[in-house]
Amino acid sequence: MSMRGGAAPRAVFVPPTRWALWRQGPRVITYYLVSxxxxxxxxxxxxPIEVDRRTVAILGVLLALGVLQSETGRRVERIRRRVASTPHINMTSVWTFAGVLLLPPPLLAVLVTGLYLHLAMRSWYRLQRVPASRTVSNAAIILLSCYAAQGVLRLAGLDDVRSAMTHxxxxTxxxxxxxxxxxxxxxxxxxPARREIGRTPEALFGTWADNGLEVATLCLGALNALAVATLPGLVVLVLPPLLLLHRTVLVRQLEVAAHRDDKTGLYNTSGWHALAERTLAGAARxxxxxxxxxLDLDHFKQVNDTHxxxxGDAVLRAVAEAIIAAVRGRGDAVGRFGGEEFVVLLPGIxxxxxxxxxxxxxxxxxxxxVPVGQLKVTGLSVSIGIAAYPTAGTVLQRLLDAxxxxxxxxxATGRNKVVHVADLV
Known part of the structure; x- marks a missing residue:
């Protein structure tokens, strides 16, 4: 952010009455404040853990390495935030879970606060989707997760990873x-912290790859704690694989984003075609x-003209979620072909x-x-055409044409209905 004259303070210091928090809705605001x-x-x-020089030094090491990792991966983190279509998972668990196993609650709170403050100021400040209220809420949620994990250790009669090593x-x-x-x-x-809660497992909890990333960072956090408790100098060895993992995840996200529709998160034309061709080849073998x-939404132009x-974009997103919820599961592929037209692939049916x-x-x-501001869009309908492999064709374009x-x-015969191409013969 450039600093010119008196403009910068107004851009940085926002009056409380204009905080983005108050635009979140009563449920989210209440949850933010309570959590x-x-x-x-x-x-x-x-x-039960005393704050001594050793624990303060551990805090300093974890915080310094966390900031160093964030700085070296700052550009990657921003891009990942921009292209993410599912809940974003960052790398802070490498440091916060190590803190769970090494630090008392007050110092653990300092660690989480420091890491998220640095992320907000250095990595997310240009992203409109990450207001300050969201960052504070995320930090509070991470801290509550840390305390829940520490509670499990206490139930097992352990104070930290050093006492775990003796058991x-x-x-383990x-x-x-x-x-x-x-x-x-x-x-x-x-x-509960989300303004809009998704309707599918992927929208709720992220993809298998996203959750695998979180598991990987927790494992690295445990190894971090073990290194600090035994040979502290080895903790720096986590940085190279962590940075490589960060970039590898970005490459994967960019690959996925290239095959996804921006408005709905569904497959775009090229992504759906590639998947459909693989499905057809497998079915042929x-x-x-x-x-x-x-599928084509009926009278969708009226939605855009009226509201x-x-x-219209909100309706498209709602329709996409409804289609995903109505198909059979993860094997079915839903795509958007542009405008108000959608396509669904149903393998092995x-x-x-x-x-x-x-x-x-x-x-x-x-x-x-579909809520749109103070109004609600209702009365939507869709016309659907069906074709089946191999009866309607043995190449993809023939099936699409059918x-x-x-x-x-x-x-042509009234809309809001399902027609099978086999019934037209």
């Missing part, structure tokens, strides 16, 4: 249980079947089971109520 208050109360409670396998299981607790509590505490649905394009899935989608969209023919027939 942050609870984090403060738990921080001030008495701790053999019992200590206690540390593992603390890591699992951190993971689960953090995943659950994040949900194994003599299998799959279904293909072409504006932002409302029997021909007689395709129409019920399509009908379920149609009913789900008809039941939608489904599109059925879709056109549904539009």
């Amino acid at each position: 942050e208050t609870l984090a403060v109360v738990l921080t001030l409670r008495p701790s 053999g396998w019992a200590g 299981f206690a540390v593992a249980a603390a890591g699992v607790t951190f993971f689960v509590v953090n995943a659950l505490l994040v949900l 194994q003599r299998g079947t799959f279904g293909l649905l072409m 504006g394009h932002l409302a 029997a021909h007689q089971d395709i129409a019920p899935v399509a009908e379920r989608i149609r009913r789900a969209i008809s039941a939608l109520t 489904a599109d023919t059925a879709l056109y027939h549904a539009k």
